Amino acid sequence: MDLVAYSANDPQFDSVTWHKSQHSNPSGNCVELAGLADGTVAIRNSRYPAGPALLCAPAEFSAFLAAARDGEFDSLLG
Numbered sequence: 001m002d003l004v005a006y007s008a009n010d011p012q013f014d015s016v017t018w019h020k021s022q023h024s025n026p027s028g029n030c031v032e033l034a035g036l037a038d039g040t041v042a043i044r045n046s047r048y049p050a051g052p053a054l055l056c057a058p059a060e061f062s063a064f065l066a067a068a069r070d071g072e073f074d075s076l077l078g
Contacts (some may be wrong), residue, residue: 007052012036020046 016034024030039058
């Protein structure tokens, strides 16, 4: 998966809606996601909305979600 960091001030983010999980903790340590017009998924740290955003191709993000649903990353939690 190739993730490329872009400035949050990049014009491609001007009209997107950022989404944060309802499972996010109250201290604001969360990631936010936004779908771009071409299907790319933008990912950023919710605590630094003006910071960089990573872009992930639709197929790669779909594969990540499927793996997460299947529990493939559960071992990372301890």
